[in-house]
Amino acid sequence: MEMLATVIGVVIKSVIFIVGMFLAAAYLTLIERKFAGHVQQRPGPLHVGYHGLLQPIADALKVLTKEDLVPNNVDKVLFYLASLMAFVPAIMILAVVPFGDPFTIFGIEIKPFITDLNIGLILALAFGSISIYGVIFAGWASNSKYPMIGGLRKAAVLIGYEVALGFAMVGPIMMAGSFSLREIVQAQEGFFGAFIWYQPIAFIVILFAILAETGRTPFDVQEAEAELVSGYNTEYSGMKFGLFPLAEWYIGTFVLSAIAVILFFGGWKGPHIFGVLSPFIWFFLKVFMMFMFFLWVHWTLPRYRVDQITEIAWKVMLPLSLLNIFITAIIIIVKG
Amino acid sequence: MVKLKYVERPKLSLLEKLLFLDFIKGLKVTFKNLIRKTITTKYPYEKLTPPKRFRGTHAHRVKDGNEPPSFSVLEKFMDINTGESRCVACYMCQQACPMPSLFRIEAVQLPNGKKKVVRFDMNLLNCLYCGLCVDACPVDCLIMTDIYETAKYQRESCVIHMDDMSERGKDFDRRRLKEPDRIWIDDQERIKLWGQIKWS
Numbered sequence: 194m195e196m197l198a199t200v201i202g203v204v205i206k207s208v209i210f211i212v213g214m215f216l217a218a219a220y221l222t223l224i225e226r227k228f229a230g231h232v233q234q235r236p237g238p239l240h241v242g243y244h245g246l247l248q249p250i251a252d253a254l255k256v257l258t259k260e261d262l263v264p265n266n267v268d269k270v271l272f273y274l275a276s277l278m279a280f281v282p283a284i285m286i287l288a289v290v291p292f293g294d295p296f297t298i299f300g301i302e303i304k305p306f307i308t309d310l311n312i313g314l315i316l317a318l319a320f321g322s323i324s325i326y327g328v329i330f331a332g333w334a335s336n337s338k339y340p341m342i343g344g345l346r347k348a349a350v351l352i353g354y355e356v357a358l359g360f361a362m363v364g365p366i367m368m369a370g371s372f373s374l375r376e377i378v379q380a381q382e383g384f385f386g387a388f389i390w391y392q393p394i395a396f397i398v399i400l401f402a403i404l405a406e407t408g409r410t411p412f413d414v415q416e417a418e419a420e421l422v423s424g425y426n427t428e429y430s431g432m433k434f435g436l437f438p439l440a441e442w443y444i445g446t447f448v449l450s451a452i453a454v455i456l457f458f459g460g461w462k463g464p465h466i467f468g469v470l471s472p473f474i475w476f477f478l479k480v481f482m483m484f485m486f487f488l489w490v491h492w493t494l495p496r497y498r499v500d501q502i503t504e505i506a507w508k509v510m511l512p513l514s515l516l517n518i519f520i521t522a523i524i525i526i527v528k529g
Numbered sequence: 530m531v532k533l534k535y536v537e538r539p540k541l542s543l544l545e546k547l548l549f550l551d552f553i554k555g556l557k558v559t560f561k562n563l564i565r566k567t568i569t570t571k572y573p574y575e576k577l578t579p580p581k582r583f584r585g586t587h588a589h590r591v592k593d594g595n596e597p598p599s600f601s602v603l604e605k606f607m608d609i610n611t612g613e614s615r616c617v618a619c620y621m622c623q624q625a626c627p628m629p630s631l632f633r634i635e636a637v638q639l640p641n642g643k644k645k646v647v648r649f650d651m652n653l654l655n656c657l658y659c660g661l662c663v664d665a666c667p668v669d670c671l672i673m674t675d676i677y678e679t680a681k682y683q684r685e686s687c688v689i690h691m692d693d694m695s696e697r698g699k700d701f702d703r704r705r706l707k708e709p710d711r712i713w714i715d716d717q718e719r720i721k722l723w724g725q726i727k728w729s
Contacts, residue, residue: 232559235569493559494552 206307210287218443219249225442225488232492253435261431264336271334276433279327280440282320286448289313291375293461293472305473306375313374314362317452321406324445325351328408328415328425331437335428343424346499347415350405353506354412358402360514364388364395364521365456374452378460389457394517396457398510403453405502407445409487411494412502419496450483451476458483568722579675580712581705584658586676587651587689588698589614590669600668608643614695615670618646622662622671631655649691653679674701 223238223245230237238245263272291306310316325347332344365388366372369380381387389396405412416424426437454460454476463475497505545551570577579585592615596604603617618636623629635648663673674697681687713719 228563231563231567234562234565234567236567236571239571489556489559490552493555 203307207288210307211284214284214287214444214447217447218439219253221443221447221484222252222439223249224485228485228488229492256432256435259431261433264428266336267428268334268336271330272428273433275327275331275334276429276436277327278330279324280436280444282323282327283440283444283448286317286320286452289316289374290448290451290455291378291460292476296469309373309375312372314366314372314377314452314456317374317448318359318362321445321449322351322355324440325406327437327440331429332415332425335425337428339421339423339427340425343415343417343421343427346417347408347425349499350412350414350502350506353503354402354405354510357398357506357510357514358406360511360518361395361398361402362456363514364392364517367518367521367525368392374455374460378455378462381459381462383462387457387459387462392457392517392521394513396453398514398517399453399456401505401510403446403449404487404490405506407449407487408441409446410491411497413496414499414502417496446487447480447484450487451480454479454483578714579677581675581708581710583675583677584660584663584673586653586674586679586697587656587662587694588672588674588701589616589649589691589694590672590698590702591615591695593702597669603668606644608639608641608645612699614646614649614691614698615668616646616649616691617668617670618644618649619667621665621667625661625665627657627659627661628655646691649694650688651694652688654684654687672698672701674698675705 226248227237227245236244238248241248241251263269288307289310291309293305295302295304297303328347329344329351332340332342332347335341365377368388368391369377371377371380404410408415416426418424421427426434429437458479460479461472461476463471465471467474541551592600592609592611592613594611596615600615600617607617609615618634620632620634623632623634626632631652631654633648633650633652634646636644636646639645658673660673663671666672676697679687
């Protein structure tokens, strides 16, 4: 009976998380379009609803009712699999992201996270990497030159930043002494307890890696619209196409921002000024600020070349993260 | 043999490398633009008035007393009443046009020996709005107005005729004849927004 209750609870929470993430991602598109517009001194979506508030719904209807075109010469299995491979793992990272401490409402204890794995961070990393397979599969399965180049570029970049990302996450893990995201948050007490003050190098490396993993602009080599038509998703149409930007640009960036916030900015910790909802509000505020920072970088910087990205990843970011581990280890040993 | 000149890129100083100063400069620029006012026009709801020299849909000026001297020379051979198009069917516009077949101009001789223009059609589908016909017109008849919404539902509707051209010309002169020659109506505000080039 208890087992059943747990299963039902997890299922309900998963559904809430997935639906919430879908809606959030839809409105993140609006935020991005508004932001991009105002950076270029134009107002962005304006006419569907008040200041374009219903634009994501109109977009979703449009994308869903488009003809779903599958070219003749594609590898059918991989072609269908690719958009799911990009989308599902990206949303599955949410399974290990904690949104707050357990709390009690009407006598029922509610845990605002799906699971609290003791290897949560590694799971997040793994799902993030699997998500990249979607891009590479799409590039291969499309049987066309531009997607192929896009997919191969992403594969080349992947090798570079994954290593640096993994090593950079070791710093906060060593300080918290745990892989569990919840315990990492609990290890950061108070304003000056946040790991950003102790791990600035790791933070910079992780910023670099998140930008590269989500394919946002300084590192958007896989869809470089000036060079490759639309990159890896050139041959896609309809909702299969819609899932790619949704997964990479919005859900991926949002979830990885959440992980960066948990690692460096103390997750849901903050002054209790909003009452019961305080942890959620702090968490989403921090994630939102992080997301806006990524948008800001996206709409500022020009695109790097693939060789430049791999060069930065291997020659700068990897040594930096190793140095960070070394210094952290020495300080931990000295301080005990 | 082409001589190539190689230019060294300026090297970044250590401080610039460590603190990403270039990135921060770029981020500053985008942030400044983010909080600036938008400069767009919400087109179907707001419409800009184009400059007076704008090359839009063609029109005919009418005989209203403001004719150039060349017209008074030709006037005595023509059958034109006040308020009608002052076209004298000289075919200069057609001669100047890069696509002459878009003009259909016909004139007849009346029993009293005077010339009357009976047809002046332009197929604007073929027009590239270069304005050479306007320059060629000896009597300042053919002009281009500030009307830029030329989309039509039928291809036939894109052919304009003499009557509607003279109506359009009357309307244009009523609106804009006395206007000083400037670029936009709100030039002064635009200078504030965009800045002005300093001529040496």
